[in-house]
Amino acid sequence: MTILLTGVTGLVGARLLPRLLAAGHNCRALVRRGKTITPGADTAEGDLFDPASLAPALASVTAVIHLAAVFRTQDEALIWKSNLDGTQNLIKAVEAHAPQARFIFASTSNIYDKDQPQPARETDAVAPNAAYPASKIAAEQVLRESRLNWSILRFPFVYGDGDGHLEMIPVHAPTAKWHPAMRMSTIHHRDIATAMAMALDGTFDGQIINIADDLPASMLELALLGGGHLDGLAEPLTCPWQLQVDTTLARSLGFRPTVRTVYQAEQEGLL
Template sequence: MPTLLVTGVTGLVGSRLLPRLIAAGHDCRALVRGDNTAPDGATAVRGDLNDPSTLPAAVEGVDAVVHLAALFRTDDEDAIWRANLDGTRNLLDAVASHAPDARVVMASTGNVYNHDQARPGLESDSCNPSAAYPASKVAAEALVRESGLTWSVLRLPFVYGDGDGHLASMGALAGRFGLHPAHTYSVAHHRDVAAAVLLALGGQLDGRIANVTDDAPVTVFEMARLGGSPIDGSAEPLTNPWAGRMDSSFLRSLGFRPSVATVWEAAAAGIL
C-alpha cells in the first residue's frame, strides 16, 4: 500500500480529496499543526511548513507527497509568500533529504495565467501574474520543477461540490472583486480533482504541468444562482474575457474524462 503525505488536509480541496485517496487504497499521513487531529482513516503527523525542523519525520519513508497547502484571500502578502513559496521550499528540501525517491504532486491554480490572455490558458504559456497569490504559486511551481525530484503540477480551476460552500460564496466574491456577471470560469468537481491527483500519483504526469477542468466553463451569474446567492446581470462589455479559462487538452490526451461533466449535471445529481 503506497504511503502518502498530504498537506493542506483541512482546506476546501484537501478535506474532500483525502477520503478519496484513502478509498483508493493509499496509506495517508496528514500534516497537521498543534492539537489538530487527522481525518478518519489518516495518520496525523505533526509538522508546520514554516518550521523546517518538523518536516523530516513527516516525509520519512513516504512514496509520494500531495502538496495542497496554500494561503490566499488575505491582504497579508508577506504571509502569502511565506506559506506558498517558503513553505514549498521547506517541504521540497525535506523530501530531497529524507525521501528522495518520493513522487511530488503539487496543486497550483489556474489564476497563474495572465488576465489579458487571448484564449484559454495552456500549460506552455508564459505566466506573469501580478497579484501575490498566483505570483507565489508560479514561483513555487518553479521550485518544484527545479527540485531534482519526480514531480507533477496540477493547475486547478474553481473547484466545487460535496457541499463545500464554494459556489455559495460566489455572490459575495462577485461583489468583493467586482466580477462581471457574464465572465466565465473553468470549473471542476472534487471527484475529478481526485481523479487527476490519482493519475499523477500513478506516474502518468511525471515532469509535466496539467490543467484540470470539466467540459464547460460557467458564468459568475450562473455560479451565484446555483449557489443560492443570485446577483444582478449586466449587458456591459467584458474586459479580459478569457481570464479564468484553461485548456485541458493535454490531460484529456492522456485519457482523462471528467466524471462530472458540467456543473449542471452536478446540480441534477444533487452533488453541488
C-alpha cells in the same frame, strides 16, 4: 504506497483525503499539533515553517501531495511565507529524506493573464502581480528546478461537497469586477481526486497540467446554482477568456472528469 499530504484540514484536503483512503491508499497527514483529521489516516505532527519537523513525517513516503496554501487574506507576507517558503522547506526535506518520492503540487489557474487571447494553455507566459498567484508561480519554479520527480496540477475554481464556494460568488464578484456573462472553468472535488489518482500513477510526471471539467459556466449561472444572485449587465466583455483554461493536454493523457458540468453536479446532488 505511502502518501504524505499537506493541507488536509483545508477545503480541498478535507475532501480529497477520504477519497484517497476509500481508494485503498495508505495516507499520512502532516498536521500541526491539536488538529484532527479524517479517521483512517496516519498523522505526523509537523510544520512547514519548521524544516526539522518534516523529516519524521517523510519516513518511507513514496508520494507527496502538497495542498497547503494561503489564499484569501490581506496579509501578503503570510501568503508568500506559506506558499513559497513553506513549499521550499518541504521540497528540501523531500530531497533529503525521500528523494525517490513523487511530488505532486496543487497550483492554480489564477496565474494566467486576465486578457489572454484564448483559454489559457500551460505554455503561456505568465507574470501575475497579486501575491497568491505570484507566490504559486514562484513555488512551481522551485519545484521544477529541484531533483525530484514532480508534477504540477493547475486547478481552476473548485466547488462541490458543500464547500461554500458557489455561495461566495456574489460576495467576490463586485470586488473582482466579474461580468455576469463571464465564463469560468470549474472542477468538482470528486475530480480533484480523479486527477490526483492519475498523478500518483505517474501519468503527469514532469509536466504542468491544467485540470478542469467539460464546460465553463457563467458567473450568473454559478451564482444562481449557489442560491445567490448577480445583476444582469449588457455591456460587452472586455476579457472574454479570463479564468478559462485549455485542458487539451490533460485529455490527451487520459483525464476525463466524472462530474462533467456544474449542472450534472446539481442534478446528482453534489453541490
